[in-house]
Amino acid sequence: MTSKPLRLRPIYLVVVGAFGGAAYRFSNRPPSSDASLNPNTFTPYTLVDKRRVSSTSAIFTLRSTYGAAEPDSVKEAWKRSLWSLQIKQPQLQIARAYTPLPPTEEGRAEDDEEEHDVRLLIRQEEGGEVSTYLHRLPEESTIELRGPNVECDLPHDIQEVIFLAGGTGIAPAMQVAQVLGRRAGSKMHLLWANRRREECVGGLSDEVLVPHNRPWWKSLFGLGQSSAAQTTVEDHKPQAKGIIVQELEALKERNRASTKGLEVQYFVDEEKTFIKPGDVAKRLHLEASRENGSKMILISGPDGFMEYWAGKKVWAGGKEVQGPLGGVLGKMELKDWTVYKL
Ligand SMILES: Cc1cc2nc3c(=O)[nH]c(=O)nc-3n(C[C@H](O)[C@H](O)[C@H](O)COP(=O)(O)OP(=O)(O)OC[C@H]3O[C@@H](n4cnc5c(N)ncnc54)[C@H](O)[C@@H]3O)c2cc1C
Known part of the structure; x- marks a missing residue:
């Protein structure tokens, strides 16, 4: 697979208004054909696999077009950080951030090439420029990446994480689970909300949920009481598991050996299960003695x-x-818990 060297003039793109602002600067240095991934220039990758997860999202597997080695910056990022990459839309000269999924056991067991593949869960936004462009690309297409960009470093002494994920927010949550798998004695509670079950087919919560006819804020139940607390029956029928659900289960298994575990709760709007303040409150253990x-x-x-x-x-x-800090968490007593918005 060849790639034409690109000569890019510096372009500044500022997105303003309801969608906030972002500026992307393209370097005018032509990328060298064998360059490995770096934050300054775009490096060519080949789309080797595109696996559908649902009607709107897919996992894209990208491999360095020139077989460049994984840079140390990426190896370091996997140890302690939440990180992203940027993908360029070449016709419009715009870029968007995406969050690599941790390597699977399978990928790790394979040869070096597969181990260093970049896997991204990408949702096609209706009318979205870059995500629509990516979803239309056939396999073997060239996609240009820039990074890594560290979004957040997890503290060395991290002991417990509550992760609230919505939709593709599951990708950074899986990065956290991967990092915590290296921290003996740590614990993670993952609360993952989706609009539709198709995003998390076959996913069973560690605590079973019962559906609510109305979102929690319209119901009689509120802070301090979780939907799980009212549960008496298992509501789900056994189903084939979706790809992300399978990967979460593999992460759970991996973390079980060395940590206090990864707990996963699935919430699905169309099934009328919603994350409620009580679901967070009960996991804070504010009454427990302060551990290091x-x-x-x-x-x-x-x-x-x-x-x-x-x-x-x-x-x-x-x-x-x-x-x-605003919203629901801004009104809750959190004591020694730190909140970070990704
Ligand atoms: C750090 C980070 C990590 C991320 N990781 C991921 C990830 O792993 N997976 C993932 O899928 N996404 C991820 N994202 C989001 C991703 O970067 C893009 O924002 C997303 O793919 C949408 O980009 P787009 O170009 O397709 O849509 P855009 O063109 O930016 O449009 C976004 C939405 O706004 C609407 N819109 C655009 N212009 C207008 C207008 N003038 N009027 C009204 N509506 C308008 C579009 O219809 C669309 O619904 C991440 C974002 C960040 C910041």
Whole structure:
């Protein structure tokens, strides 16, 4: 597979308005054909596999077109960070961030080439420029990547994480599970919300949920009581498991050996199961004696999901920053838990 060297003029793209702002700078250095992944120039990768997860999302597997080795920056990122890559849409000269999924056991057991493949869970946004472009690409297409970009470093002494994920926010959650798998004694609670079951077919929560006819905020139950607490029966019929569900189960298995475990709860809007404040509150263990080590609540998902749980991120000095803690978590007593918006 060959790739034409690109000569890019510096282009500044600023997205403003309801979608916030972002600036991308393309270097005018032509990428060298054998360059490995780096944050400054775009490096060619080949789309070797595209596996459908649902009607709107798929896992894209990308392999370095020139067989370049995985750079140390990526090896380091896998040890302690949540990180992303940028993909370029060459006709429009715009770029978007995507979050690599951790390698599977299968990938790790394979030869070096597969071990270093980049896997991305990409949802096709209706009317979205880059995601629509990517979903239309056939296998063997060239896709240009730039990175890694570290979004957040997990503290060395991390002890417990509550991760609130909405939709493709599951990708950074899987990165956290992978990092915590290396931290003996750590514990992770993953609460994953999707609009439709097709995103998480066959996923069974560690605590069984019962459907609510109305979202929690319209129901009689509120803070301090979770949907799981009312459960008496298992509601799900056995189903073939979706790809992401299978990967979550593999992560659970991997983490079981060395950590206090990965607990997964699935919430599906169309089944009327919603994450409620009580689901978070009961996992904070505020009454427990303070143990050593840090505790984090991480949130990743669509803008509305983020705003509801923790308030908006804000723009300052040309970059997106955390902003004040708002939303539901802003009203809860969190004691020594730190909140981070992804
Ligand atoms: C750090 C980070 C990591 C990410 N990781 C992932 C990931 O792993 N997987 C993933 O799928 N996504 C991820 N994203 C989101 C991703 O970067 C893109 O934002 C997403 O794919 C949409 O980009 P797009 O170009 O397709 O859509 P855009 O063209 O940016 O449009 C986004 C939405 O806005 C609407 N829109 C655009 N313009 C207008 C307008 N003028 N008026 C009204 N509506 C409009 C579109 O219809 C669309 O629904 C991540 C984002 C960040 C910041």
